[in-house]
Structure formats: C-alpha cells, structure tokens
Amino acid sequence: INHIVHNGGLYKRPFNEAFEETPMLVAVLTYVGYGVLTLFGYLRDFMRQWKIEKCQNATEREEQKDFVPLYQDFENFYNRNLYMRIRDSWNRPICSVPGAKVDMMERVSHDYNWTFTYTGRVIKDIINMGSYNYLGFAQKAGACQEAAAKVLSQYGAGVCSTRQEMGNLDKHEELEKLVARFLGVESAMTYGMGFATNSMNIPALVGKGCLILSDELNHASLVLGARLSGATIRIFKHNNMQSLEKLLKDAIVHGQPRTRRPWKKILILVEGIYSMEGSIVRLPEVIALKKKYKSYLYLDEAHSIGALGPSGRGVVDYFGLSPEDVDVMMGTFTKSFGAAGGYIGGKKELIDYLRTYSHSAAYATSMSPPVVEQIIASMKCIMGEDGTTVGEARVQQLAENTRYFRRRLKEMGFIIYGNEDSPVVPLMLYMPAKIGAFGREMLKRNIGVVVVGFPATPIIESRARFCLSAAHTKEMLDTALKEINEVGDLLQLKYSRHRLVPLLDRPFDETTYEETED
C-alpha cells in the first residue's frame, strides 16, 4: 500500500511511506523453511539428549545439578537450533573507528558457530552500512575529536558521582543549555545512557491511574519504561491515526477500567523514526489529535535527531512544526552525534521536575566529560556555530544519499519498507536461510550489513537493514548497490512487483528539500 498523504494541509510536503505486502508464495515458502528448521531442531535436541551428538552447550555445575533449572529447555530452542546456525552475522568485532569504512577482525568457526576463533587477520576497508553514523561524526581526527581529547586530559574519563551529589560538572550545564538551544525548547537535561533515559524517566512522569498509548513497534526501552511506571498501557497500530484516535476517544469517554474514574493524564509514546521499519511518525496528525484530546506527547527521536529536517533538528523540523507542541522531546546522542547518552527537552517546569525526581539524577553516574565535549562540538558543527558549513553540508549529503539509495534499490526490484526520507532502509529477505546467506555474501564482497530476524521482527518478515551516512560518498554507495544487485540476483531477493521506471541518472537539484510555503 502506498501512502502519499496531504491530509487537509496538515502536511506541508508529500509523506510517502510504503510497506509492500509479502507475496503469497514467499510467505508460504518462509513458513515451510521455518517448519523444516524446527523439525531438524527437534531431531538434533533428541540426538543431544540421547548423547548421539555431543552437546556443545555450557552446563550447570555438578554441585548445583539438583537446583531448579535456570533455563527452560524450550526457551532456548530457538537459540540453540536456529540462531546458532547464523550467529556469525552478529556481534562482528571491529577494530577501527566505525566510520564509512571499517576494519573487522576475521573470525572463523570450526564447529558450526558454537565457538569462534580469531585468525589474527584484519579485513580492511569494509563499507559500513550497519553503524548508526548518520552525520558521519564517528571520526578519529578532526575538530570534535581534538576538543574531546583536550577535555579528557583536563577532566579525566570518569565522574564517580551522581548528578544530585557531586557529579554535576560545569560541562554538563554547558551541554544542557546547548541542547535546549538546538532543539528550540526552554530547557533540557542529559543522561549517560539513551536506553536508561526512557526506562528511568517515563516512570517519573506517569504512574498508577495514568494511561500510556504506545505505538505497536516501540523500542524496548520505551516498553520497559512504560511497564516500570505502573500506568495502564494500550497499544495502537503502527503509525495508524485512526487506531490512536479510537483509543483516545474510548479512554476519555469510559475512563479507567472497573472504577470508571477519569484518567489522571494520557501520554502518547511515539518514535521519530522506527528503526526496524524505516517509517517516520505522522507527527502533524499526532499533534492535532493530542491537542484535540488534551493528552501529552512523548517523542523519542533516537534515530531522527540530526538525521531529518533541513537543519538537522529532527522530525519536528522535518515537518516544519513548532517544538512547543511536543511536551517531552527525548533523543539520544549515540546516532547522529557520534557519542553516547540521551537527553530530554521541554518546558522549564518539566525539566526542573526531572532534575528532582528522575531516577537517573539521584542514582546514576553522570556523563563522562570527553563524551560531553564530543556532543558539544558536533552539535555546534550541525548548528553552524563552529564557523564552518560542514554541518549543513552533511545534513544535505545525508538527504541526498537517502533519496538516491532508496530509489536505486526500488528500481532494482527489492521490497524496501518505510518512508522515502528515512536514512534507515530495511530490505526484505523473508526466508530464514537468506538471512545468513545475505550477511555472509555481502561480507565476502567487503560490505558490512546488518540482518535482523525473529524476535526483533515478526517471524516471516526478516530483513537486512542499511543505515546510510553522510560519510558515504557516491562511489561507496554505487559499489554497495552493485554488490547488492549481484547478491540479490544470486539469492533471488527481488520480490517486488511494482517496478519503478528507472530515472535517467540526473544530478540532484534544489528540490531535494522543498522550502515550506508560509
């Protein structure tokens, strides 16, 4: 289904998102594939139990054999029999900066992935399509790295205290002011880990008697934060505004279950870009709904900050909306800023409240100073405050790369999910054997890709996920596309039935980003 939406003027530019349906034959074959694997899994487990085959698993201590078993046998069925076969596609160790090209340590396995040995050789200059390096700030030299080195020699690496005790450095204050300016909000607060930002602050904002409306495909950190808060959670279909509106209406009209008392507050949890689907949240519609039903919006911009928008300020900038409409703007520094950590931005009352009641402020160590400096330097670069136009150029380059890459893949005939403008590009593989094959074939051709299967995705919708970067040059993308084309033919991955008419290879013009008309 192809959605090009204008929706009564809420959108200032076409919103083009596509999730092509799984072809019937492919779905059937995928199920058959999993069925065969499961049968073989049972067979192998049987052989292992009867000692016909050697059991390679680590086992419990002799002294503790009569304790209640730590793992249910069935829990690990998938792990032992399916994951183990293609385990070499994940946890690949690298030994250089995770930029556009990366060096990987070579690993071999002599016992079908149960154990790995490192040969000692290093595979050099692999085109990196897996790291979240959207604006190319993962660099080992340059202004950001020098600034971080200076701060490291002055401040040291650790902090050894929490924000509320003795861990609040002047650097943190500087960073928070900068983040607030970058986002266009009154105030901001930063935390040492992006995952923890969600899981520790959502419980501080909502509690029992509140309602959380969370998107179907929200990240594990949002789900954990929602669960820990103790509020009631209701799920709406992915990016589906009718589903969300229905839930909102029902919630206000019927109140809490059993007692019928009205809800204390309603919080909508959405993400800017969903990393497994490549879709962008329908923010104008969500904001319209939120205003109509008087609820609060929590926007997790882990992947979209820095990667979307004409000035890199995220999904709010991309749609041309006002940051004041989003109550809680959350994001991480890991992806576009080449550092680590997370932030929450919003009104001053919100941030003051979080400074007092956030779990992280009271119990968790604050951010490391060189990491803080890296964020400050890269943020200034994006905003153009370092005196160069490097930041602006990178944002443009990323947008160009995104459009180009997606267009070419669609022309080749692959099924690509997600929004036209999202730098996260999922390419559908479906069948379990192709997951392993794709990863390995691409590595042979010196391209590093990320493949994902169950349980991160629904069982028949396994995919390869490309993360584009401003550091990728057109040559690198062309090389990658050529190899993907070859591997696609080899593995018969070109499932799409809507072939795009290939455009003549024209250079990019100014309409890459249509300026909003006021």
Place this chain on the structure above:
Amino acid sequence: VQEKEELIEEWQPEPLVPPVPKDHPALNYNIVSGPPTHIITVNGKECINFASFNFLGLLNNEKVKSAAQASLKKYGVGTCGPRGFYGTFDVHLELEERLAKFMRTEEAIIYSYGFATIASAIPAYSKRGDIVFVDEAACFAIQKGLQASRSNIKLFKHNDMADLERLLKEQETEDQKNPRKARVTRRFIVVEGLYMNTGDICPLPELIKLKYKYKVRIFLEESLSFGVLGEHGRGITEHFGINIDDIDLISANMENSLASIGGFCCGRSFIIDHQRLSGQGYCFSASLPPLLAAAAIEALNIMEDNPDIFQTLRAKCERIHKALQGISGLKVVGESFSPALHLQLEESCGSRENDVKLLKRVVDYCMNSGIALTQARYLEKEEKCLPPPSIRVVITVEQTEQELDKAASLLKEAAQSVLN
C-alpha cells in the same frame, strides 16, 4: 455521540508535572568546575573531595588518561551501534577477558551504564512466578531490576540471616503443598557485598550455607566492594576466602574503584552467556565508548600492579572511622573498613524535611571551610525502605592523614555549631 463529545470537552487532565518548589533540596545542584578529583572546586570554592566515589584515586591518573587518549585517537568517541550490530570493538573483548581473568571466573559481560548492569541482569534470569529474596537495604538499581522482572519479592531484614532462614523455611512448606510448581520455580537471593545505603557487608559464608541447604542461587552486587575488599581487590569473595564459583553471578559497576563508566557481570559461562541475548541493557543499547573501556583496562592494570593500595585504603578508612566516633549529635553508620560511610543524626528532629535541612547546614559549614561533602540522595517516594537522611563520607586513597584528621575535626566543629 453528543454525550461522548461533551465528555471529551469536559475532561481535564492533570498537568504533566506538578510544580517543584524552588528551594527543593535536590533541585539546586552543586556545580563542580573542573575535574572532580582530590582537590575539587565546588560552587567556586576549592575543597578536599570527600564526596566522589574515587576510592583508588584513578580519576586523575596520568596512565589511565593516556590510555584513554590513545583509544580516542584510534576509535573516536562513540561506538555508533549496539553490540550485535558492529558495536563490538576489540577493546570490549579485551576488557571482558581481563575482568574475567582478574575475578577468576570463566566469562564477563560489559554494560555501558552502571545502573543498567544489575537492573538488566536480574530480569534476564528471574521471570514472573520466580521468587527472589532480597535484603531490605538493597540499592535502587536492584529494586528496579526486581520490578522489571515481575517476580515475587520477599524482603528480609538487613543482614538478618535468621529472618532470611525463616522466609526460606516458609517457602519450603509452601513447596511441599505444590511440588509440581516448586520444581519449575526458580529462587534467587540478591545481596550486596558492601551496601551503599548502610556501609555494612553481607555475611557471605552463612549465605553460602543457606544456598546449598535450600537450593537458592545467589546474585551478588559488588559495586562498592570491587576494588576495595580482599587482598587483591577482588571483592567480598576474596575477603571471606570463598570459592568464586559458589556465587552464581557477580555484578559490579566500573564507576567507583575503576573510575570509568559502565558496569560488568562475571560468573560461569553457563550463566553469563544468557545475558548476551536477554540482557535488555546489553542488546538494545549502544556499547561502551572505547575510550572508557581503555581507561578501565588501564585501571585494572594499575590495580593488579599495586596490590598494596587496598590495604592502604582500608587503613585510612579505619582511621577516619575512629576519628569520627563520639561526635555529639551524629552517629557513624558503616563498617570500619568501608570507604563509604554515612553520618546520621542521632536524634531526628521530627520530620524528614527538617532533618535534611539540618544536615544541609552541617554540609555547608564543612564546604565553606574546605571539605566537600554531600548528603546521600534518595527518591523518597520510590524507595521501598527509605534510609534515614545522612551525610555521605567517602574515603579515597589519595587523602593524606592530615586531611583525614582535618575532616574529622571539622565535622566535630560543624556538629557542635549547628546541632547544639
């Protein structure tokens, strides 16, 4: 439909956050200008640092900093991905190996955030329906891990083995009523080596006996005792001379003795390997920046090369523990060799708020005279068993004997002037 429209019109939600009074004690942070090392500049004043958990003084160590610099030049700052997707660097693998070798276990796993370490480890093993016996004084990270696991939590009184045994016996009688369920219900005991909230150590030998008697697994949280207790700094198992394989899982954060960021779990491969796929903070979060991992490796090198610093640290703790006895109005809470002590009011003045204000005046007095202290901060509404308000005193190996004596006498003075 008309009614529904009216209901929607009428409903008024609470404000997103309630307003916070401007003078709330936790709102106004101390601002530290410059590095939080031995001499620290807090709110413009230069003081001796008795508040950062920099036990081995490695925060300002030149070797650690240069190892981190080398790593910065090679890898940049961030890792741009979780461990599963090109976020595993050779430094991470090296650090895991070194930690496993240091603690003499089979395997170790690293997390990028100290709080997330134990908070992700517990729910990876303990699920709905399992039983966890946990000490009342367990730190907040453990409490959040337990909440995320949805297991049955049974609290036993702090360090009270008789209470724990009573709970275990009760559980045994429950089991006999329903043996089928008992065969699949996992049981765990979660304790800390050196408790953050009280400064005591747990009686580990008795716990081991209880472990084998009632078939319960032990998870040990060693954030404060790693790098402090034991002849070589291996923690409480070395302190008591217990075989490390008897403890199922040891979890610690690298933010205290190792002066870096992050945390690790170590134990047998059978146990640790499971977290690589089910530890939420491991799978769904970016990995530790390589410069911090390199700093931790160098800190481990220093710990291995200078095993006498642990004894020095403990001697300093004993000294100040003795010096702080007998302050009128304040009592010392914590073991004599614990580097993180609490000073609580001997008599509360009625409400927690007033106690906090009184302690703040003591802290301010000390800060104005050159000793940086802090109150122990808690989230009052969220803690299961809220400890009483206290001043945290942290001893590091860098503090000289004069400085220790100065701190003790200053505290005496402060207590005299404020509390009497």
